[in-house]
Amino acid sequence: MDFYEVVRKRLSVRRYRPDPIPDEVLNRILEAGRLAPSAKNLQPWHFIVVKDERLRKELAVACRNQHFIAEAPVVVCGCADRNRCYAKMGGIIHSYPVDLGIAMEHIILAATAEGLGTCWIGAFEEPEVKRILAIPDHLTVVALTPIGYPAVQPQPRSRKPLDEIVSFDYYRKR
Numbered sequence: 001m002d003f004y005e006v007v008r009k010r011l012s013v014r015r016y017r018p019d020p021i022p023d024e025v026l027n028r029i030l031e032a033g034r035l036a037p038s039a040k041n042l043q044p045w046h047f048i049v050v051k052d053e054r055l056r057k058e059l060a061v062a063c064r065n066q067h068f069i070a071e072a073p074v075v076v077c078g079c080a081d082r083n084r085c086y087a088k089m090g091g092i093i094h095s096y097p098v099d100l101g102i103a104m105e106h107i108i109l110a111a112t113a114e115g116l117g118t119c120w121i122g123a124f125e126e127p128e129v130k131r132i133l134a135i136p137d138h139l140t141v142v143a144l145t146p147i148g149y150p151a152v153q154p155q156p157r158s159r160k161p162l163d164e165i166v167s168f169d170y171y172r173k174r
């Protein structure tokens, strides 16, 4: 699949078939996450690949009862080591949410290229997710995504037009 087709095809999928994901497919997807760039190449990430059905169901509850998450055969939980990231991005900002955001999006786009569905999950109770997956204190959960074969074909959602979100040379508000 051409890159721009992958970008267009990636839509949030909220219904999944239970069919398992072959290991070689899952490994290619995780490899795409491993190759993501990060500030100072610190790679402050750890990805927990959750296949166990009981854990997936518990996670769905911890994600504000978004039960569709547990329908997918795999849920990836992206964690960041706050102490191993670049702490002064732009002089002030920790890099770990950006680092994890990029790596998770690599995973999500790779899954799309494999014909799989995903959905960024940002609505979750962090202490609950950490308890369920036995995540140590020094890691922060940044995002989760289910990965599975879509049971529905979602419709694309609207986006702001380019001329509203881009300006050239100087900041200009439309």
Ligand SMILES: Cc1cc2nc3c(=O)[nH]c(=O)nc-3n(C[C@H](O)[C@H](O)[C@H](O)COP(=O)(O)O)c2cc1C
Pocket (backbone or CB within 6 Å): 010, 011, 012, 013, 014, 066, 119, 120, 121, 122, 123, 124, 154, 156, 157
């Ligand atoms: C940071 C972030 C958090 C999100 N959290 C959730 C979530 O908890 N549950 C959900 O169903 N969708 C979630 N989404 C998906 C967005 O609702 C979705 O990307 C947006 O509506 C655009 O639709 P599309 O992904 O189909 O293009 C999240 C997306 C992002 C980027």
